[in-house]
Amino acid sequence: MKKKIPLALVFIAGVSGLVAAFVPHPIVKAGDEIMRNDVLRIIQSFAFILALSSLVSVHTSKIRTRRHKWPYSIVLLASFLITSVIGLGGGVSGKGILPTQIGNFNFNIQTIYQNVIIALSTSMFALLAFYMASASYRAFRIRSFEATLLLSAAFIVMLGVLPIGDAISHHLPAFAQWILDVPNAAGQRGIAFGIALGGLATALKIVLGIERSWLGGGGA
Amino acid sequence: MKLFETLTRIDRRIIFLALGGLIIFSLLFPRFLKVRVFPPVTKLYEAIDKITPDKALILDISYGPQYQAECEPMAYTVLRHAFKNRTKVLALSLYAEYLGLAKKVLDDVIAEYNRNATSRADSLIYGRDYVFLGWQPPPIIPILGMGESIAGVYQVDYYGNQTDTLPLMKHIKNYNNVDILVALGGGTGSEKWWAQFAQRKFGLRVGAGCSAVLGADYYPYYQSGQFTGMMVGVKGAAEYEELASSRANITAERVASERMLSLTYAHLIMIAFIVIGNISYFVTRRKK
Amino acid sequence: MIIMIAVMSALAPPSGVKAYDTPGDGGSSITIEWQLSPDDEDVDGYEIHRSTDNVTFEKVGFVGKGIAQTEDKTKDIERYFYRIAAVRDTARAYSPSHGPFSSSAQWFSTTMWNVLIGFIVSSFFIIFYIYRARKGRSLFIRKIAGLSAVDDAVGRATEMGKPILYSLGLGQIDAIATIASLNIVGEVAKKCAEFETKFLCPTFDPVVYTVSREIVKQSYSTVGKPDRYDPNSVFYLAASSMAYASGICGIMTRERPATNFWIGSFGAESLILAETGAAMGAIQIAGTDNVTQLPFFITACDYTLIGEELYAASAYISKEPLLLGAIKGEDFIKVIIVGLLLVGSVIGLVTKFQILSLFK
Numbered sequence: 073m074k075k076k077i078p079l080a081l082v083f084i085a086g087v088s089g090l091v092a093a094f095v096p097h098p099i100v101k102a103g104d105e106i107m108r109n110d111v112l113r114i115i116q117s118f119a120f121i122l123a124l125s126s127l128v129s130v131h132t133s134k135i136r137t138r139r140h141k142w143p144y145s146i147v148l149l150a151s152f153l154i155t156s157v158i159g160l161g162g163g164v165s166g167k168g169i170l171p172t173q174i175g176n177f178n179f180n181i182q183t184i185y186q187n188v189i190i191a192l193s194t195s196m197f198a199l200l201a202f203y204m205a206s207a208s209y210r211a212f213r214i215r216s217f218e219a220t221l222l223l224s225a226a227f228i229v230m231l232g233v234l235p236i237g238d239a240i241s242h243h244l245p246a247f248a249q250w251i252l253d254v255p256n257a258a259g260q261r262g263i264a265f266g267i268a269l270g271g272l273a274t275a276l277k278i279v280l281g282i283e284r285s286w287l288g289g290g291g292a
Numbered sequence: 293m294k295l296f297e298t299l300t301r302i303d304r305r306i307i308f309l310a311l312g313g314l315i316i317f318s319l320l321f322p323r324f325l326k327v328r329v330f331p332p333v334t335k336l337y338e339a340i341d342k343i344t345p346d347k348a349l350i351l352d353i354s355y356g357p358q359y360q361a362e363c364e365p366m367a368y369t370v371l372r373h374a375f376k377n378r379t380k381v382l383a384l385s386l387y388a389e390y391l392g393l394a395k396k397v398l399d400d401v402i403a404e405y406n407r408n409a410t411s412r413a414d415s416l417i418y419g420r421d422y423v424f425l426g427w428q429p430p431p432i433i434p435i436l437g438m439g440e441s442i443a444g445v446y447q448v449d450y451y452g453n454q455t456d457t458l459p460l461m462k463h464i465k466n467y468n469n470v471d472i473l474v475a476l477g478g479g480t481g482s483e484k485w486w487a488q489f490a491q492r493k494f495g496l497r498v499g500a501g502c503s504a505v506l507g508a509d510y511y512p513y514y515q516s517g518q519f520t521g522m523m524v525g526v527k528g529a530a531e532y533e534e535l536a537s538s539r540a541n542i543t544a545e546r547v548a549s550e551r552m553l554s555l556t557y558a559h560l561i562m563i564a565f566i567v568i569g570n571i572s573y574f575v576t577r578r579k580k
Numbered sequence: 581m582i583i584m585i586a587v588m589s590a591l592a593p594p595s596g597v598k599a600y601d602t603p604g605d606g607g608s609s610i611t612i613e614w615q616l617s618p619d620d621e622d623v624d625g626y627e628i629h630r631s632t633d634n635v636t637f638e639k640v641g642f643v644g645k646g647i648a649q650t651e652d653k654t655k656d657i658e659r660y661f662y663r664i665a666a667v668r669d670t671a672r673a674y675s676p677s678h679g680p681f682s683s684s685a686q687w688f689s690t691t692m693w694n695v696l697i698g699f700i701v702s703s704f705f706i707i708f709y710i711y712r713a714r715k716g717r718s719l720f721i722r723k724i725a726g727l728s729a730v731d732d733a734v735g736r737a738t739e740m741g742k743p744i745l746y747s748l749g750l751g752q753i754d755a756i757a758t759i760a761s762l763n764i765v766g767e768v769a770k771k772c773a774e775f776e777t778k779f780l781c782p783t784f785d786p787v788v789y790t791v792s793r794e795i796v797k798q799s800y801s802t803v804g805k806p807d808r809y810d811p812n813s814v815f816y817l818a819a820s821s822m823a824y825a826s827g828i829c830g831i832m833t834r835e836r837p838a839t840n841f842w843i844g845s846f847g848a849e850s851l852i853l854a855e856t857g858a859a860m861g862a863i864q865i866a867g868t869d870n871v872t873q874l875p876f877f878i879t880a881c882d883y884t885l886i887g888e889e890l891y892a893a894s895a896y897i898s899k900e901p902l903l904l905g906a907i908k909g910e911d912f913i914k915v916i917i918v919g920l921l922l923v924g925s926v927i928g929l930v931t932k933f934q935i936l937s938l939f940k
Contacts, residue, residue: 094692096606097685112754116787123786123816126793130815143836154424176803186392189820190357196822197358200848201558201850204876205311206304210721210858211563211879213573223566230559233527235325235552257511260871263887267869269913270891271756273706273906280900282710285763285894286795304859346644358822358848440653468643468650479848505848509872 079281086279299572316556324549325336333531336499347471348380353394355478365529365548371401384425419458426450439494475534476501487518592618593673599681607685617666619646627665634661706909726883743778745837749844753787757869761844763894770798782817825849842866854880878918
């Protein structure tokens with residue numbers, strides 16, 4: 073029974089989603105929209121509460137047991153608490169019950185997002201350039217025919233997108249564009265076919281109850 | 293021989309330092325590089341250039357801060373180009389958290405344009421020449437809903453005005469009154485949604501602006517004609533700036549073109565390290 | 581006045597107006613088509629007028645010149661009459677009115693016939709091979725290096741006394757890659773439970789967190805070691821991609837896992853994760869359905885599952901015949917697709933038949 077109810081629910085939800093894709097009738101569409109927009113959002117909201125309690129639990133346990141680098145957990149919990157209070161009390165543009173401005177110093181949730189989250193996200197993204205350099209130095213060695221092909225294509229595309237590539241040869245940018253337009257697009261389409269079919273098979277297996285490892289404890 | 297062995301195992305910190313140093317140098321001594329323009333960007337430019345006075349351009353600014361460096365120059369240049377031709381513009385974002393970025397671009401371009409205006413007729417007036425629709429959840433619903441009525445989906449704009457009271461919205465009802473939509477999704481994938489839903493169902497023309505990482509993913513859409521044109525990464529933005537400068541005589545700062553110098557140095561240093569690594573690898577392998 | 585009459589009489593109206601219930605929709609829509617006015621080049625556009633009594637008409641739409649079709653939003657119970665007016669400045673040239681027409685909701689979207697046929701054929705073969713496997717037929721599946729290495733990877737972590745880090749990616753619960761990863765995390769957790777290796781699973785999405793927590797807990801119970809399960813081994817980390825990446829980098833620097841699994845839906849942060857893991861000296865197995873991130877994983881990881889290898893993983897690891905049967909079905913459909921592509925390409929190149937119209 074413990075497994076039969078979730079399997080039945082998955083079957084009903086899967087089949088109703090499939091029917092809604094082909095049946096445009098308003099009765100069917102209304103049901104589908106309730107599932108997608110309302111039910112999913114409600115589940116996500118409750119799951120979010122569980123997830124936050126997990127976050128707090130993990131870091132509280134780290135602080136209590138003084139595990140390696142536990143002061144960072146204090147920083148995390150303090151940031152979480154302060155931002156939550158400011159966001160919930162101060163409102164989106166500082167129009168809440170809690171004042172979020174002292175003189176010219178503004179600390180509402182939008183300001184925190186612009187000046188902290190955006191700055192940190194952009195900095196993390198900037199790391200990609202450095203990691204790409206070190207990864208390509210380490211990985212692009214001519215060990216085999218395929219590696220040589222990969223390296224040659226990488227060189228041509230890297231040079232082709234630059235003005236210097238055009239200076240080296242007028243054909244280089246066009247060749248680089250051809251690599252992106254033809255072999256790259258063809259390879260991507262091939263992988264996309266496989267992914268689409270794999271996705272269909274996985275979805276069928278789950279809806280029909282053949283794949284049950286998501287339930288925990290067993291394959292089929 | 294020991295040198296070559298060392299060169300096969302260069303510490304990644306040296307690579308980071310070399311790359312960082314060159315990029316800082318390029319930022320301290322900026323120079324913009326002229327780029328050759330390719331058909332995907334040219335087609336997008338021409339599509340925006342040919343928008344008739346009775347139609348509007350919708351600009352979807354849905355890139356996050358991590359894609360801001362690549363997509364923001366696209367937004368600036370497209371808006372400058374559109375306003376130069378006095379094209380009506382509707383701006384929106386499919387994500388609430390990116391509204392701030394969208395507003396920043398709009399405010400900057402409007403202020404820049406109006407600084408040179410000599411009268412009210414010359415200026416860009418909110419509600420008459422452009423509207424900032426803001427955001428409506430979830431992403432797919434507004435895409436589908438605007439096919440019937442834009443004011444129906446965005447009943448109030450970003451500033452809280454009733455959309456159907458704005459002069460511009462009296463003529464721009466739905467996608468029939470929109471010539472092209474330019475989706476700057478960065479890495480969010482919103483460009484694909486516009487093609488899959490708005491274009492497929494309503495025949496809306498879609499242009500895309502995306503991060504260089506995702507450009508490879510979107511070439512099939514361009515080749516099949518689902519995207520009228522495409523800007524990919526900083527280079528795509530630089531190409532659009534080149535067209536805007538040479539054809540529309542737009543003289544504003546060419547941020548993406550300046551960033552091409554940093555990109556050039558980064559690519560060259562990576563190529564240099566790869567070559568050094570491979571030469572050392574061959575020499576040490578031969579000796580063994 | 582005379583000039584105006586002359587102008588008005590020179591404007592030719594559109595003709596051949598016909599309307600019908602818009603096919604394959606949920607109702608409330610009538611499609612109107614007409615033949616363009618002979619003066620189409622000179623018109624501003626066309627107005628669509630509608631009436632319920634064929635006497636009093638109201639304007640309900642406007643389209644530009646050159647357009648000969650539009651859809652009108654209607655009420656299903658009403659009957660409508662339509663006429664089209666060619667418009668030039670204030671001049672109007674009206675077509676005769678036609679009707680009555682009414683709209684209704686359909687029970688099937690006729691534009692989806694090809695999708696339905698494709699779905700039925702694909703599903704048939706998948707289910708056919710699943711049930712063939714049920715009859716005991718052994719099925720060959722080629723070696724997938726990344727999946728063969730899972731046992732060795734877990735063993736390496738156990739020997740070194742270091743944890744295993746498993747990331748389910750940044751997808752939500754409805755992403756197929758996330759579901760595929762959930763199918764694999766249970767198997768990996770079972771191996772960790774058997775060898776008593778520390779298991780860390782930071783998650784991105786709250787719903788994925790709750791599901792993966794239950795899967796891992798159940799895995800420990802299945803191998804008979806429920807007391808070894810650490811509730812804090814599966815935890816929620818962050819809902820922002822870069823925050824998630826930086827959190828995992830911090831975990832890798834502190835915990836120094838011997839093995840990293842990057843299996844799910846990843847974005848730009850994939851290289852940050854994989855390269856940091858490589859710098860830590862961990863063995864890394866990655867799999868994603870996001871083709872743009874595959875090159876980064878291939879460059880920085882030891883093993884990468886490409887495309888549908890990710891979806892085959894749970895079948896490969898568990899060796900369950902029914903799951904292997906589904907893979908066989910997928911392969912058969914791929915053969916059909918390749919055949920159709922070849923035949924379609926030849927037809928499209930050699931004949932004048934518009935082969936692509938079959939797939940629109």
